[in-house]
Amino acid sequence: MDTSSPSAFVNGAFMRRYIGQKVRTVVQVIGSDVGSVVGKSTDDVQIVVRGSPPTPLTTYLEVIGIAESEKTIRAETLTNFGNSFDPANFNELCKLANGEFKHLFI
Amino acid sequence: MATSVTPDAISSVLSNPSFDSSSDRPEIVVQVVDLKPIGNRYTFNANDGKTRVKAMFTASIAPEIISGNIQNLGLIRLIDFMVNDISSKSTKYFLVTKCEAVAPALDSEINLESKSDEEAPELKKQKLEHSPANDDAKIDVSTGITLKPKQEFVAKSASQIMSEQRGNAAPAARMAMTRRVHPLVSLNPYQGSWTIKVRVTNKGVMRNYKNARGEGCVFNVELTDEEGTQIQATMFNDAARKFYERFQLGKVYYISRGLLKLANKQFKTVQNDYEMTLNENSEVEEASNEEMFVPERKFNFVPIEELGMYVNQKELIDLIGVVQSVSPTMSIRRKTDNEMIPKRDITLADESKKTVVVSLWNDLATGIGQELLDMADKSPVIAIKSLKVGDFQGVSLSTISRSNVVINPESPEAKKLKSWYDSEGKETSMSSIGSGMSPSAKNGSRSMYTDRVVLSHITSNPSLGEEKPVFFSTRGYISFIKPDQTMWYQACKTCNKKVTEAMDSGYWCEGCQKKDEECSLRYIMVVKVSDSTGETWFSSFNDEAEKIIGCSADELNKLRSEGGETNEFQTKLKEATWSSHIFRVSVTQNEYNGEKRQRVTVKGVAPIDFAAETRLLLEGISKKSQASH
Numbered sequence: 215m216d217t218s219s220p221s222a223f224v225n226g227a228f229m230r231r232y233i234g235q236k237v238r239t240v241v242q243v244i245g246s247d248v249g250s251v252v253g254k255s256t257d258d259v260q261i262v263v264r265g266s267p268p269t270p271l272t273t274y275l276e277v278i279g280i281a282e283s284e285k286t287i288r289a290e291t292l293t294n295f296g297n298s299f300d301p302a303n304f305n306e307l308c309k310l311a312n313g314e315f316k317h318l319f320i
Numbered sequence: 321m322a323t324s325v326t327p328d329a330i331s332s333v334l335s336n337p338s339f340d341s342s343s344d345r346p347e348i349v350v351q352v353v354d355l356k357p358i359g360n361r362y363t364f365n366a367n368d369g370k371t372r373v374k375a376m377f378t379a380s381i382a383p384e385i386i387s388g389n390i391q392n393l394g395l396i397r398l399i400d401f402m403v404n405d406i407s408s409k410s411t412k413y414f415l416v417t418k419c420e421a422v423a424p425a426l427d428s429e430i431n432l433e434s435k436s437d438e439e440a441p442e443l444k445k446q447k448l449e450h451s452p453a454n455d456d457a458k459i460d461v462s463t464g465i466t467l468k469p470k471q472e473f474v475a476k477s478a479s480q481i482m483s484e485q486r487g488n489a490a491p492a493a494r495m496a497m498t499r500r501v502h503p504l505v506s507l508n509p510y511q512g513s514w515t516i517k518v519r520v521t522n523k524g525v526m527r528n529y530k531n532a533r534g535e536g537c538v539f540n541v542e543l544t545d546e547e548g549t550q551i552q553a554t555m556f557n558d559a560a561r562k563f564y565e566r567f568q569l570g571k572v573y574y575i576s577r578g579l580l581k582l583a584n585k586q587f588k589t590v591q592n593d594y595e596m597t598l599n600e601n602s603e604v605e606e607a608s609n610e611e612m613f614v615p616e617r618k619f620n621f622v623p624i625e626e627l628g629m630y631v632n633q634k635e636l637i638d639l640i641g642v643v644q645s646v647s648p649t650m651s652i653r654r655k656t657d658n659e660m661i662p663k664r665d666i667t668l669a670d671e672s673k674k675t676v677v678v679s680l681w682n683d684l685a686t687g688i689g690q691e692l693l694d695m696a697d698k699s700p701v702i703a704i705k706s707l708k709v710g711d712f713q714g715v716s717l718s719t720i721s722r723s724n725v726v727i728n729p730e731s732p733e734a735k736k737l738k739s740w741y742d743s744e745g746k747e748t749s750m751s752s753i754g755s756g757m758s759p760s761a762k763n764g765s766r767s768m769y770t771d772r773v774v775l776s777h778i779t780s781n782p783s784l785g786e787e788k789p790v791f792f793s794t795r796g797y798i799s800f801i802k803p804d805q806t807m808w809y810q811a812c813k814t815c816n817k818k819v820t821e822a823m824d825s826g827y828w829c830e831g832c833q834k835k836d837e838e839c840s841l842r843y844i845m846v847v848k849v850s851d852s853t854g855e856t857w858f859s860s861f862n863d864e865a866e867k868i869i870g871c872s873a874d875e876l877n878k879l880r881s882e883g884g885e886t887n888e889f890q891t892k893l894k895e896a897t898w899s900s901h902i903f904r905v906s907v908t909q910n911e912y913n914g915e916k917r918q919r920v921t922v923k924g925v926a927p928i929d930f931a932a933e934t935r936l937l938l939e940g941i942s943k944k945s946q947a948s949h
Binding site for chain 2: 299300304306310314
């Protein structure tokens with residue numbers, strides 16, 4: 215397994231801990247443009263994703279990239295996550311991965 | 321040593337209910353009258369010369385009686401006893417737990433009241449009949465030999481006693497005397513003659529049926545003996561017509577000459593390994609003048625929050641609850657025969673703060689349902705015997721023909737429920753059990769999703785399912801399907817029962833009593849299921865196996881017979897392996913070659929809803945961390 219470039223599971227609130235580092239999140243797409251997507255994080259924070267979105271976009275989008283600011287990600291990989299994703303579960307995962315069970319994640 | 325009874329002892333005890341424990345009671349000597357065995361215990365009348373009261377020795381005293389220490393007409397000192405109510409009547413009885421013999425059998429019953437002199441001869445005569453040992457006992461005293469009362473009962477042959485007393489004793493009394501009354505729990509199919517004394521605690525309606533073997537009528541009753549053991553008795557045709565009127569709900573009967581067979585566990589409504597069939601030659605005599613301690617009716621209440629485990633099972637349940645609301649009657653058209661049937665829905669709540677809707681059908685809807693509607697504002701407590709649990713609106717209950725409804729029953733459960741409701745229940749907000757069946761239920765209630773276990777929970781507990789089948793949900797992977805097992809049987813296309821190949825051609829169905837040119841294959845197979853904690857074999861029947869394999873047994877058989885190099889049959893099994901499912905299983909104990917074995921049967925298979933599963937895992941994690949902090 216390649217551990218040279220880990221990406222941390224984040225929701226909107228945890229972004230600020232990883233500015234300048236690689237993060238991984240899932241957003242609900244609100245709008246998209248050429249070269250950017252505006253999405254809502256699982257804890258209801260509006261996030262701007264820079265990068266070319268796949269077409270057509272599904273409701274949920276996974277974003278892996280560098281957190282440029284608290285609310286901006288420069289995307290390296292964008293993946294459609296379908297229309298029936300459970301945001302509450304992902305949000306809980308982020309809390310566990312950055313809290314009580316941080317030692318289990320890289 | 322006292323040689324006579326304590327005068328007025330009984331009336332003083334009865335009028336002083338505060339004598340709860342015997343410690344502060346004065347010493348009481350009474351005469352034992354009408355001693356007789358009932359099951360492994362003995363009942364008698366305690367006589368203080370003026371008053372007689374029903375009494376019973378606990379089983380621990382039985383050896384004293386069998387050894388002859390305590391005799392009929394003898395005197396005993398009561399050391400420890402309780403005064404109990406006979407539930408059905410307003411009289412009391414003594415339950416004697418400790419006593420000592422004071423004097424051997426006297427000549428006659430002590431009677432200190434002179435005014436009953438004129439009755440005496442009559443009384444004496446009766447007494448003689450009731451205790452044939454009387455004369456013997458007299459002799460015994462003079463010769464110093466004591467006969468055991470139990471032997472006294474069999475000293476004369478049954479026919480002798482019958483002939484001596486024919487005409488002056490009621491038939492029921494004859495039965496009681498000449499035969500030992502067996503406790504229900506001792507009955508088995510291999511036993512010769514027996515007589516039981518039971519109360520009819522439930523009576524079904526007469527039903528007409530029609531099947532391949534003709535038509536007829538049938539009804540059944542539930543019988544309960546004084547120990548609380550229950551058995552179901554069924555009567556067909558002539559026997560049904562003969563006994564339908566005789567069996568009255570709540571009355572006590574002597575019954576003999578019935579047949580016992582193993583109970584069909586799928587349909588059983590009472591806790592007994594056997595059930596009884598009565599035919600025309602069976603004897604049923606009402607025990608009219610006899611008091612007896614048979615409990616009125618026995619309920620096994622299931623709390624509303626635990627109903628989830630019974631959904632769509634054949635097992636019937638008993639429920640007690642506070643009436644929250646009562647609907648007007650509706651008419652429902654029955655699909656099978658287009659008949660219109662009255663129905664009424666009532667909502668019940670219990671201490672689990674859950675509510676459930678019970679549909680009353682037919683007479684229960686119009687009769688007791690109307691009564692409930694009239695008193696609904698008083699929030700009565702009702703107990704219902706024999707309810708079917710369905711999945712309409714999550715969980716719903718329906719009455720069946722032999723269901724029984726009791727309004728404001730006199731039971732500790734009812735009292736407890738009523739006081740809970742009066743003190744806090746009516747202020748509490750309640751939720752329907754049906755809505756709690758969704759996986760997101762976070763209130764800790766037990767529902768379909770929260771009785772989730774891992775496989776090791778089942779395999780590590782070999783006694784699971786010993787009493788009755790237990791149900792669980794579990795998530796696991798199919799890890800192995802043995803390809804050379806018998807995977808299916810040839811089934812009748814109409815009734816799904818096993819068919820045999822007929823001599824010439826076609827298939828014979830024993831159930832339908834007819835031949836068909838074709839049959840269908842139905843799965844009956846075992847699969848190995850694994851999860852992170854272990855593995856075990858699950859038995860699976862047609863519908864569930866079809867979901868596991870992904871095609872019907874007929875299709876799989878076709879693939880197998882095709883053979884060939886690619887072998888689609890093997891591929892199909894391979895595809896089914898290492899896929900995960902949610903299983904609803906029952907765990908039972910089966911005896912095989914004299915060895916008890918756990919049997920896990922698949923009752924339902926569902927694909928995994930990953931979001932719901934994740935929620936369940938998150939719930940588990942948060943519960944665990946709460947517990948450790």
